[in-house]
Amino acid sequence: xxxxxxxxxxxxxxxxxxxxxxxxxxxxxxxxxxxxxxxxxxxxxxxxxxxxxxxxxxxxxxxxxxxxxxxxxxxxxxxxxxxxxxxxxxxxxxxxxxxxxxxxxxxxxxxxxxxxxxxxxxxxxxxxxxxxxxxxxxxxxxxxxxxxxxx
Amino acid sequence: xxxxxxxxxxxxxxxxxxxxxxxxxxxxxxxxxxxxxxxxxxxxxxxxxxxxxxxxxxxxxxxxxxxxxxxxxxxxxxxxxxxxxxxxxxxxxxxxxxxxxxxxxxxxxxxxxxxxxxxxxxxxxxxxxxxxxxxxxxxxxxxxxxxxxxx
Numbered sequence: 119x120x121x122x123x124x125x126x127x128x129x130x131x132x133x134x135x136x137x138x139x140x141x142x143x144x145x146x147x148x149x150x151x152x153x154x155x156x157x158x159x160x161x162x163x164x165x166x167x168x169x170x171x172x173x174x175x176x177x178x179x180x181x182x183x184x185x186x187x188x189x190x191x192x193x194x195x196x197x198x199x200x201x202x203x204x205x206x207x208x209x210x211x212x213x214x215x216x217x218x219x220x221x222x223x224x225x226x227x228x229x230x231x232x233x234x235x236x237x238x239x240x241x242x243x244x245x246x247x248x249x250x251x252x253x254x255x256x257x258x259x260x261x262x263x264x265x266x267x268x269x
Numbered sequence: 270x271x272x273x274x275x276x277x278x279x280x281x282x283x284x285x286x287x288x289x290x291x292x293x294x295x296x297x298x299x300x301x302x303x304x305x306x307x308x309x310x311x312x313x314x315x316x317x318x319x320x321x322x323x324x325x326x327x328x329x330x331x332x333x334x335x336x337x338x339x340x341x342x343x344x345x346x347x348x349x350x351x352x353x354x355x356x357x358x359x360x361x362x363x364x365x366x367x368x369x370x371x372x373x374x375x376x377x378x379x380x381x382x383x384x385x386x387x388x389x390x391x392x393x394x395x396x397x398x399x400x401x402x403x404x405x406x407x408x409x410x411x412x413x414x415x416x417x418x419x420x
Contacts, residue, residue, distance in 0.1 A: 163353065163364060165364070165384045165386070165404065165406075166406060167404075167406060167407065168406050168407060168408065168409050168415070169406050169408060169415045170406075171384060171405070171406050171415070171417050172384070202314065204360060204388070204390060204399060204400070205360070206357065206358045206359035206360030206390055206391070207357045207358010207359055207360065208357035208358055209355060209356070209357030209358060209360040209361070209362060210360070211360060211362060211388045211399075211400060213314060213316070213400055213402070229409075229412070233316045233322060233323070233402065233404075235316070235386050235388075235400065235402045237355070237362045237386075237388070239355060239357055240357070248355060248362075249355070249362060249364055249386065251364070251384065251386045251402045251404070253316065253318075253384075253402070253404030253405075253406070254322070254404075254407060255316075255317060255318060255319050255320050255321075255322050255404070256318065256319060256405060256407060256413075256414035257319065257320060258319050258380075261380075261413055261414050261416075262407075262412055262413055262414070263407035263412045263413070263414065264319075264320045264322070265412075266322050
Protein backbone atom coordinates (compact mmCIF):
# COMPACT_ATOMS: atom_id res chain seq x y z
CA UNK A 119 0.00 0.00 0.00
CA UNK A 120 1.35 3.45 -0.87
CA UNK A 121 2.30 5.59 2.10
CA UNK A 122 -0.12 8.31 1.03
CA UNK A 123 -3.04 5.88 0.90
CA UNK A 124 -2.05 4.52 4.29
CA UNK A 125 -2.03 8.05 5.66
CA UNK A 126 -5.50 8.76 4.27
CA UNK A 127 -6.85 5.51 5.72
CA UNK A 128 -5.38 6.31 9.14
CA UNK A 129 -7.00 9.76 9.07
CA UNK A 130 -10.30 8.15 8.09
CA UNK A 131 -9.98 5.57 10.87
CA UNK A 132 -9.16 8.30 13.38
CA UNK A 133 -12.30 10.20 12.31
CA UNK A 134 -14.32 7.02 12.92
CA UNK A 135 -12.89 6.69 16.44
CA UNK A 136 -13.71 10.37 17.11
CA UNK A 137 -17.28 9.70 15.94
CA UNK A 138 -17.48 6.77 18.35
CA UNK A 139 -16.35 9.05 21.17
CA UNK A 140 -19.14 11.49 20.29
CA UNK A 141 -21.65 8.65 20.19
CA UNK A 142 -20.40 7.47 23.61
CA UNK A 143 -21.05 11.00 24.93
CA UNK A 144 -24.54 11.09 23.40
CA UNK A 145 -25.40 7.66 24.80
CA UNK A 146 -24.23 8.59 28.33
CA UNK A 147 -26.14 11.91 28.28
CA UNK A 148 -29.29 10.10 27.10
CA UNK A 149 -28.69 7.28 29.63
CA UNK A 150 -29.18 4.95 26.63
CA UNK A 151 -27.28 1.80 27.59
CA UNK A 152 -28.31 -0.16 24.48
CA UNK A 153 -26.77 2.56 22.34
CA UNK A 154 -23.66 2.63 24.56
CA UNK A 155 -23.05 -1.09 24.68
CA UNK A 156 -23.34 -1.80 20.96
CA UNK A 157 -19.78 -0.45 20.55
CA UNK A 158 -18.33 -2.91 23.09
CA UNK A 159 -17.02 -6.40 22.28
CA UNK A 160 -18.88 -9.06 24.33
CA UNK A 161 -15.63 -10.23 25.98
CA UNK A 162 -14.12 -6.75 26.56
CA UNK A 163 -11.94 -6.20 29.62
CA UNK A 164 -12.40 -3.21 31.95
CA UNK A 165 -10.29 -1.63 34.69
CA UNK A 166 -12.69 0.82 36.41
CA UNK A 167 -11.78 3.78 38.65
CA UNK A 168 -13.53 2.08 41.59
CA UNK A 169 -13.64 -1.54 42.87
CA UNK A 170 -13.80 -4.30 41.89
CA UNK A 171 -10.41 -3.84 40.25
CA UNK A 172 -11.41 -5.59 37.01
CA UNK A 173 -14.49 -6.56 35.00
CA UNK A 174 -14.83 -9.00 32.11
CA UNK A 175 -17.52 -8.51 29.49
CA UNK A 176 -19.82 -5.89 28.04
CA UNK A 177 -22.66 -6.96 30.37
CA UNK A 178 -20.48 -6.20 33.42
CA UNK A 179 -19.45 -2.87 31.89
CA UNK A 180 -23.11 -2.02 31.38
CA UNK A 181 -23.87 -2.76 35.05
CA UNK A 182 -21.20 -0.27 36.19
CA UNK A 183 -23.13 2.44 34.29
CA UNK A 184 -26.47 1.32 35.74
CA UNK A 185 -24.97 1.87 39.23
CA UNK A 186 -23.33 5.12 38.17
CA UNK A 187 -26.53 6.61 36.70
CA UNK A 188 -28.28 6.24 40.09
CA UNK A 189 -25.72 8.61 41.60
CA UNK A 190 -25.90 11.28 38.90
CA UNK A 191 -28.17 14.33 38.62
CA UNK A 192 -31.15 14.21 36.22
CA UNK A 193 -29.48 16.08 33.36
CA UNK A 194 -25.82 15.35 32.67
CA UNK A 195 -23.15 16.38 30.20
CA UNK A 196 -19.79 14.81 29.32
CA UNK A 197 -16.57 16.76 28.78
CA UNK A 198 -13.35 15.51 27.16
CA UNK A 199 -9.87 17.00 27.46
CA UNK A 200 -6.66 16.29 25.49
CA UNK A 201 -8.02 13.49 23.30
CA UNK A 202 -5.23 11.64 21.45
CA UNK A 203 -5.87 8.77 19.04
CA UNK A 204 -3.40 6.32 17.46
CA UNK A 205 -4.51 3.90 14.74
CA UNK A 206 -2.39 1.07 13.31
CA UNK A 207 -4.26 -1.44 11.16
CA UNK A 208 -7.15 -3.02 13.03
CA UNK A 209 -6.36 -1.58 16.46
CA UNK A 210 -6.86 1.96 17.76
CA UNK A 211 -5.86 3.45 21.10
CA UNK A 212 -7.35 6.65 22.52
CA UNK A 213 -6.50 8.40 25.76
CA UNK A 214 -7.96 11.53 27.33
CA UNK A 215 -9.38 13.03 30.49
CA UNK A 216 -13.12 13.04 30.91
CA UNK A 217 -15.68 14.20 33.47
CA UNK A 218 -19.42 14.22 33.90
CA UNK A 219 -21.09 17.53 34.67
CA UNK A 220 -24.51 18.54 35.95
CA UNK A 221 -26.00 19.99 32.77
CA UNK A 222 -28.17 22.39 34.77
CA UNK A 223 -25.40 23.90 36.92
CA UNK A 224 -22.44 23.16 34.57
CA UNK A 225 -20.53 21.97 37.65
CA UNK A 226 -18.76 18.61 38.08
CA UNK A 227 -21.19 15.82 38.91
CA UNK A 228 -18.40 13.53 40.17
CA UNK A 229 -15.10 14.01 42.01
CA UNK A 230 -13.30 15.69 39.12
CA UNK A 231 -11.72 14.34 35.97
CA UNK A 232 -10.74 10.72 35.33
CA UNK A 233 -7.99 9.41 33.06
CA UNK A 234 -9.25 7.12 30.31
CA UNK A 235 -7.52 4.74 27.90
CA UNK A 236 -9.75 2.98 25.36
CA UNK A 237 -8.63 0.32 22.87
CA UNK A 238 -10.83 -0.39 19.84
CA UNK A 239 -10.42 -3.41 17.56
CA UNK A 240 -11.95 -3.63 14.07
CA UNK A 241 -14.03 -6.81 14.12
CA UNK A 242 -15.74 -7.80 10.83
CA UNK A 243 -15.37 -4.22 9.68
CA UNK A 244 -16.80 -2.63 12.85
CA UNK A 245 -14.79 -0.90 15.57
CA UNK A 246 -15.51 -2.34 19.01
CA UNK A 247 -14.00 -1.56 22.41
CA UNK A 248 -11.92 -4.53 23.61
CA UNK A 249 -10.29 -2.78 26.59
CA UNK A 250 -10.97 0.28 28.73
CA UNK A 251 -8.92 1.59 31.68
CA UNK A 252 -10.27 4.42 33.87
CA UNK A 253 -8.48 5.81 36.93
CA UNK A 254 -7.37 8.62 39.17
CA UNK A 255 -3.93 8.58 40.81
CA UNK A 256 -3.45 8.18 44.59
CA UNK A 257 -1.19 10.15 46.91
CA UNK A 258 1.32 7.64 48.37
CA UNK A 259 1.80 9.79 51.50
CA UNK A 260 -1.89 9.73 52.48
CA UNK A 261 -3.06 6.73 50.39
CA UNK A 262 -6.01 8.90 49.35
CA UNK A 263 -7.33 9.41 45.81
CA UNK A 264 -5.65 12.47 44.24
CA UNK A 265 -8.67 13.84 42.40
CA UNK A 266 -8.04 15.91 39.28
CA UNK A 267 -10.05 19.10 39.65
CA UNK A 268 -8.28 21.16 37.00
CA UNK A 269 -6.62 19.54 34.00
CA UNK B 270 -2.78 -11.50 2.62
CA UNK B 271 -4.10 -14.97 3.40
CA UNK B 272 -5.84 -15.35 6.73
CA UNK B 273 -3.40 -18.06 7.79
CA UNK B 274 -0.40 -15.80 7.12
CA UNK B 275 -2.10 -12.99 9.01
CA UNK B 276 -2.63 -15.37 11.91
CA UNK B 277 1.01 -16.44 11.92
CA UNK B 278 2.20 -12.83 11.80
CA UNK B 279 -0.07 -11.90 14.71
CA UNK B 280 1.31 -14.81 16.75
CA UNK B 281 4.83 -13.70 15.88
CA UNK B 282 4.04 -10.09 16.85
CA UNK B 283 2.51 -11.26 20.11
CA UNK B 284 5.67 -13.23 20.87
CA UNK B 285 7.70 -10.07 20.27
CA UNK B 286 5.53 -8.11 22.74
CA UNK B 287 5.95 -10.91 25.31
CA UNK B 288 9.73 -10.71 24.81
CA UNK B 289 9.56 -6.94 25.41
CA UNK B 290 7.67 -7.58 28.64
CA UNK B 291 10.41 -9.97 29.75
CA UNK B 292 13.05 -7.40 28.82
CA UNK B 293 11.13 -4.77 30.82
CA UNK B 294 11.23 -7.11 33.83
CA UNK B 295 14.97 -7.74 33.39
CA UNK B 296 15.70 -4.01 33.06
CA UNK B 297 13.70 -3.16 36.22
CA UNK B 298 15.36 -5.93 38.25
CA UNK B 299 18.81 -4.74 37.08
CA UNK B 300 17.82 -1.08 37.67
CA UNK B 301 19.13 -0.54 34.12
CA UNK B 302 17.26 2.55 32.92
CA UNK B 303 19.10 2.76 29.58
CA UNK B 304 17.92 -0.75 28.79
CA UNK B 305 14.38 0.09 29.97
CA UNK B 306 13.99 3.34 28.09
CA UNK B 307 15.17 2.11 24.68
CA UNK B 308 11.74 0.53 24.19
CA UNK B 309 9.88 3.83 24.76
CA UNK B 310 9.00 6.37 22.06
CA UNK B 311 10.51 9.81 22.87
CA UNK B 312 7.04 11.43 22.93
CA UNK B 313 5.24 8.63 24.82
CA UNK B 314 2.39 9.54 27.16
CA UNK B 315 2.12 8.13 30.68
CA UNK B 316 -0.66 7.99 33.29
CA UNK B 317 1.13 6.88 36.50
CA UNK B 318 -0.45 5.37 39.62
CA UNK B 319 0.68 8.42 41.65
CA UNK B 320 0.71 12.19 40.94
CA UNK B 321 1.26 14.10 38.79
CA UNK B 322 -1.68 12.68 36.87
CA UNK B 323 0.14 12.65 33.51
CA UNK B 324 3.66 12.67 32.05
CA UNK B 325 4.79 13.35 28.50
CA UNK B 326 7.98 11.80 27.15
CA UNK B 327 10.39 8.96 27.78
CA UNK B 328 12.67 11.22 29.85
CA UNK B 329 9.81 11.95 32.27
CA UNK B 330 8.96 8.24 32.40
CA UNK B 331 12.58 7.49 33.23
CA UNK B 332 12.52 9.99 36.12
CA UNK B 333 9.52 8.25 37.70
CA UNK B 334 11.65 5.09 37.89
CA UNK B 335 14.63 6.97 39.32
CA UNK B 336 12.35 8.13 42.17
CA UNK B 337 10.80 4.68 42.53
CA UNK B 338 14.14 2.87 42.76
CA UNK B 339 15.10 4.98 45.81
CA UNK B 340 12.12 3.53 47.66
CA UNK B 341 12.74 -0.13 46.77
CA UNK B 342 14.82 -2.77 48.57
CA UNK B 343 18.27 -3.67 47.19
CA UNK B 344 17.19 -6.82 45.33
CA UNK B 345 13.83 -6.75 43.56
CA UNK B 346 11.75 -9.02 41.38
CA UNK B 347 8.79 -8.31 39.11
CA UNK B 348 5.66 -10.46 38.88
CA UNK B 349 2.98 -10.38 36.18
CA UNK B 350 -0.56 -11.75 36.39
CA UNK B 351 -3.18 -12.32 33.64
CA UNK B 352 -1.20 -10.89 30.73
CA UNK B 353 -3.37 -10.38 27.63
CA UNK B 354 -2.02 -9.07 24.32
CA UNK B 355 -3.90 -7.87 21.22
CA UNK B 356 -2.06 -7.06 18.00
CA UNK B 357 -3.60 -5.45 14.92
CA UNK B 358 -1.16 -4.23 12.29
CA UNK B 359 1.33 -1.75 13.75
CA UNK B 360 -0.32 -1.34 17.15
CA UNK B 361 -0.34 -3.74 20.11
CA UNK B 362 -2.16 -3.43 23.41
CA UNK B 363 -1.23 -5.39 26.52
CA UNK B 364 -2.92 -5.36 29.91
CA UNK B 365 -2.06 -7.18 33.12
CA UNK B 366 -1.50 -6.84 36.83
CA UNK B 367 2.06 -6.41 38.04
CA UNK B 368 3.87 -5.98 41.34
CA UNK B 369 7.40 -5.56 42.57
CA UNK B 370 8.66 -7.94 45.23
CA UNK B 371 11.62 -7.96 47.57
CA UNK B 372 13.71 -10.72 45.99
CA UNK B 373 15.22 -11.67 49.35
CA UNK B 374 11.93 -12.07 51.27
CA UNK B 375 9.64 -12.78 48.26
CA UNK B 376 7.15 -10.33 49.80
CA UNK B 377 5.54 -7.33 48.09
CA UNK B 378 7.89 -4.32 47.94
CA UNK B 379 5.03 -1.90 47.23
CA UNK B 380 1.36 -1.60 48.25
CA UNK B 381 0.19 -4.62 46.29
CA UNK B 382 -0.54 -5.11 42.61
CA UNK B 383 -1.14 -2.36 40.05
CA UNK B 384 -3.21 -2.50 36.87
CA UNK B 385 -1.21 -1.83 33.72
CA UNK B 386 -2.19 -1.06 30.12
CA UNK B 387 0.67 -0.66 27.63
CA UNK B 388 0.31 0.34 23.98
CA UNK B 389 3.17 -0.42 21.59
CA UNK B 390 3.50 1.03 18.08
CA UNK B 391 5.79 -0.43 15.40
CA UNK B 392 8.00 2.50 14.35
CA UNK B 393 10.46 1.84 11.49
CA UNK B 394 10.15 -1.87 12.21
CA UNK B 395 10.73 -1.59 15.97
CA UNK B 396 8.05 -1.86 18.65
CA UNK B 397 8.05 1.14 21.00
CA UNK B 398 5.75 2.07 23.88
CA UNK B 399 3.63 5.10 22.95
CA UNK B 400 1.27 4.97 25.94
CA UNK B 401 1.25 3.43 29.40
CA UNK B 402 -1.49 3.63 32.06
CA UNK B 403 -0.86 2.35 35.61
CA UNK B 404 -3.38 2.56 38.44
CA UNK B 405 -5.16 1.17 41.46
CA UNK B 406 -8.88 1.80 42.04
CA UNK B 407 -10.17 3.99 44.88
CA UNK B 408 -13.03 3.30 47.29
CA UNK B 409 -15.64 6.04 46.68
CA UNK B 410 -16.97 5.72 50.27
CA UNK B 411 -13.60 6.49 51.90
CA UNK B 412 -11.79 8.12 48.93
CA UNK B 413 -8.81 5.91 49.79
CA UNK B 414 -6.78 3.78 47.39
CA UNK B 415 -8.21 0.25 47.21
CA UNK B 416 -4.95 -1.67 47.04
CA UNK B 417 -4.98 -5.05 45.32
CA UNK B 418 -3.31 -7.51 47.68
CA UNK B 419 -4.55 -10.71 46.07
CA UNK B 420 -5.36 -10.90 42.36
